Structures are given as structure tokens and as C-alpha cells.
Amino acid sequence: MSTDAKTTWTELLKKRETVALFLVLGMALALLVRSGNFFLDPSNLDSLQAGIAPKAIIAIGMMVLLISGMFDLSVGSVMGFSGVVTAICMTKGVPMPIAILAGLGTGLVFGLVNGLLIAIARVNPLIATIGTMYIARGLSEVLLVRETREGLTELDPTFIWLGAGKFLGLYHMFWVMIILIVLAQLFLRKAYPGRQLYYVGGNREAAGLLGMNVTRIRLLAYCFSGFMAALAGILDTTRSEMANRYMGQGVEMKVIVACLIGGGSIAGGKGSAVGALLGVTFMSLLNNSFTLWEVGKWQNAVLGMVLVSVVVSDGYLTLRKQRALGKA
Numbered sequence: 001m002s003t004d005a006k007t008t009w010t011e012l013l014k015k016r017e018t019v020a021l022f023l024v025l026g027m028a029l030a031l032l033v034r035s036g037n038f039f040l041d042p043s044n045l046d047s048l049q050a051g052i053a054p055k056a057i058i059a060i061g062m063m064v065l066l067i068s069g070m071f072d073l074s075v076g077s078v079m080g081f082s083g084v085v086t087a088i089c090m091t092k093g094v095p096m097p098i099a100i101l102a103g104l105g106t107g108l109v110f111g112l113v114n115g116l117l118i119a120i121a122r123v124n125p126l127i128a129t130i131g132t133m134y135i136a137r138g139l140s141e142v143l144l145v146r147e148t149r150e151g152l153t154e155l156d157p158t159f160i161w162l163g164a165g166k167f168l169g170l171y172h173m174f175w176v177m178i179i180l181i182v183l184a185q186l187f188l189r190k191a192y193p194g195r196q197l198y199y200v201g202g203n204r205e206a207a208g209l210l211g212m213n214v215t216r217i218r219l220l221a222y223c224f225s226g227f228m229a230a231l232a233g234i235l236d237t238t239r240s241e242m243a244n245r246y247m248g249q250g251v252e253m254k255v256i257v258a259c260l261i262g263g264g265s266i267a268g269g270k271g272s273a274v275g276a277l278l279g280v281t282f283m284s285l286l287n288n289s290f291t292l293w294e295v296g297k298w299q300n301a302v303l304g305m306v307l308v309s310v311v312v313s314d315g316y317l318t319l320r321k322q323r324a325l326g327k328a
Contacts, residue, residue, distance in 0.1 A: 016261075016262065016270070016275060017262060017263045017272060017274060017275040017278060020263065020275055020279055023261065023282045024278055024281050024285065027282055027285040027286060027289070028285060030289070031285060031288065031289055031292065034292075034293065035292040035293065038292050039288070044288070044292070047288070048284055048288060049171050050173075050236075050239055050240075051284045051288075052174070052177070052277075052280055052281055052284045053174045053176070053232075053235065054079070054232035054233070054235055055254065055255055055258065055280045055284070056177050056277050056281075057180060057228050057232040058075050058079065058228055058229050058232045058251065058255050059255045059258055059262075059276035059277070059280050060180055060181065060273055060276055061224050061225035061226070062225060062255050062264075062276070063259045063262070063264050063271045063272070063273060063275070063276040064184075064197060064221050064224055064225065065221050065225050066201070066256075066259055066264040066265065066266070066270075066271050067188070067197045067201045067264065067268060067269065067270065067271045068197045068200045068217060068218055069204065069268025070118065070218055070221060070222070070268075071125055071256060071266070072114060072125070072129045072222065072225050072226075072229075072252070073126070073129040073133050073252045073253075074110060074114060074129045074130075074132040074136060075225060075226075075228075075248075075251065075252050076133070076251035076252040077132075077133045077134070077137040077140070077248060077252075078110045078111075078136050078230060079229045079230070079232050079248035079251060080137065080140050080233060080243075080244075080245070080246070080247035080248035080249070081110075081136040081137070081233070082103040082104070082106045082229065082230035082231075082233040082234060083236060083237035083243040083247050083248075084140050084143055084244075084245075084247075085102055085103050085106045085143075086100055086102060086103030086233075086234050086243070087099075087237055087243035088243075089102050090155055090156050096156045096158060099159075100234060103230055103233065103234045104227060104231060104234070105230075106230055107227050107229050107230020108223055108226055108230070109226070110226045110229075110230075111224065111225055111227060111229075112219075112222070112226070113132055114128055114129055114225075114226065115218065115219035115220070115221070115222030117131075118218065119214075119219040119222065120215060120219070133252070137245075140245050141245055144245050155237075155238075155241060155242070155243075159238055160238055160241050161238075162235070162238045163236070163237070163238025163239035163240075164238060164239050171239060173235040173236075173238065173239055176231075176235065177277075180228075180273075181273050181274065185272060185274050188273060189272070193217075196212055196217055197221065198269050199212060199269075200212060200214050200217050200218065200268070201268025201269035201270070202268060203269075233247060233248060236248075253307065254283055254303070257279070257283065257303070257306060257307050258276065258279030258280040258282070259271065259275070259276050260279070260310040260311065261278070261279035261282055261283070261310055262274075262275030262276050262278045262279030262280075263275035263279075264276070265314050265317075266314055266315075267314070283306075286302070286303075286306070287299070290302075
């Protein structure tokens with residue numbers, strides 16, 4: 001192997017996305033070896049698709065926030081509430097396109113509120129997004145107070161087809177996810193507004209001195225995150241053919257962990273859309289292993305250990321970088 005090839009390979013191995021890819025391949029291989037027939041069963045693969053697509057769509061928005069140095073704990077509740085709003089509109093006779101726009105608008109409003117609180121009012125992101133998380137979840141409960149445990153199920157057949165239908169063996173929602181990942185990756189890597197997110201997350205003060213409107217960038221990032229959470233909620237509603245009060249519960253932490261696994265950082269300035277997808281895929285395969293190996297009782301403990309591991313790793317790498325730059 002030539003020196004240039006060795007250097008290229010070494011640099012590639014240093015990328016967090018490469019590590020995430022190896023984790024995905026390793027987890028998939030373990031599932032194939034131990035549960036080959038069950039893992040490759042069409043129903044299991046469909047379940048994986050259905051689990052990956054909405055989380056990956058939310059993860060795109062979350063990764064944008066992490067790159068800019070922010071995060072959002074309300075995405076799971078916004079996901080569920082947007083699905084409820086869309087379903088209620090349709091059960092009240094509102095045309096499907098208008099109902100979908102209402103759901104997307106709901107996500108945008110919550111994203112805007114988060115952005116105003118954090119980027120303009122300077123409220124701590126943890127406090128602000130926990131608050132909007134409870135608001136969105138509470139509103140879902142209010143709207144569904146007279147509904148059964150199953151929630152709203154009288155949905156337009158065309159609406160259900162959007163998520164439950166398939167093309168070339170993949171759910172429509174999975175194709176939507178693929179398109180969004182490609183567009184987001186191109187935006188982050190090639191477009192100047194996308195590169196601004198890295199500048200803002202890497203060094204907010206320096207970005208401001210360079211003429212970047214940090215407040216506007218972070219405000220728009222939160223709006224985008226809310227929009228993506230709403231889109232994920234609507235698509236998940238189409239596939240499950242129902243909207244209920246439990247949709248999106250606990251999704252926020254899984255998505256944040258997935259983004260960190262895929263190369264994002266709490267400190268900001270790092271991450272990619274492809275990394276977000278790889279992180280979500282690994283987490284989905286890990287969850288799938290609990291089911292196939294019948295060790296569900298260990299799920300929360302293992303997920304907790306994964307969370308602690310990635311946060312500690314992220315903190316260590318950030319500190320080492322700061323020391324190398326003479327900042328710590």
C-alpha cells in the first residue's frame with residue numbers, strides 16, 4: 001500500500017461516520033449470524049424500515065441543531081402532536097393536503113417558539129425544549145381525551161397509502177427519508193448556508209465577527225427541526241394508520257444518541273446527514289436485537305450505557321481538541 005493510500009485510509013478511520021458504519025455492519029453481521037432467518041424475514045425488515053425512516057428524518061433536523069451547537073428535546077412530542085393534528089383535521093372533513101399542511105405548520109410553530117426562546121430570549125435550550133415538550137404532549141392528551149387507547153383510526157385511504165404503500169420493496173416513507181438525507185448532505189457540505197452552521201457551532205463569536213447572523217441561523221435551525229419532527233409524525237401516522245397519544249414518546253433521546261454515534265457533537269461544529277442515518281440505523285438494529293434475541297429486559301440498561309459511552313467519548317474528544325488548540 002502506498003504512503004498516500006495509507007494516509008487516506010488513516011484519515012478515513014478517524015472520521016466518526018466511518019466508526020458508525022463499522023458499528024452498523026458489525027451489528028447487522030451479528031444479527032445475521034445469530035438470527036439469520038428471523039432477521040431476514042420480510043416482516044422484520046419491514047419493521048426495521050418503519051423504525052428507521054421517521055427517526056432518521058427527525059435526526060436530520062437534530063443533526064442540524066447539533067452542528068450549530070444546539071439541541072431539541074421536544075421533537076418526540078412535536079412528532080406525536082403533529083400526527084394528531086393531521087389526523088383530527090381529516091376526521092373533521094378537512095381535505096388531505098390541507099390537513100398535512102396543518103400538521104407541518106404545527107411543527108413549524110413549535111420550532112419557531114423554541115427558536116425565539118433560545119436564540120432571541122437566550123433561554124437555556126434544556127429548559128426551553130423541555131417546556132415545549134410538555135406543552136406538545138399535553139395538547140395531544142387534551143385533543144385525544146375522548147378517544148380510545150388506539151387513537152384516531154378513521155383516516156383517508158390515500159393518506160394511508162402515502163406511508164404504508166411500497167415502491168421497489170421499500171415503504172414510500174423510506175424513499176422520502178432517502179431523498180431528504182441526500183438533499184441535507186448536499187446542503188450541509190456544498191451550500192454556503194449549510195457551512196455557516198459549522199462555523200456557528202464551532203465558534204459562535206468568530207462567526208459573528210465574520211458577519212454571520214448567529215441568531216437568525218439558530219432560529220431557522222429550530223424551525224427546520226420542528227418541521228422535520230412534524231413530517232416524521234405525519235409519515236409515521238400514515239404507516240401505522242392511526243394517531244395516538246403515545247407516538248414519539250422517548251424518541252428525542254434515541255435520536256440525540258444516534259446523532260452523537262453518527263459523528264455529531266454536543267459542543268457543535270460536527271456532524272453530517274449521512275452520519276445521522278448511520279446512527280439511527282445502528283440504534284434500530286440494536287433495538288431489533290433485543291426482540292430477536294428475547295432480551296428485552298436489558299433494553300433500557302443497554303441504551304443507557306450507550307448514551308453514557310457516546311457522551312463521555314464526545315466530551316473527551318472535545319476536550320482533547322481544545323487542549324490541542326490551547327483553549328483548555
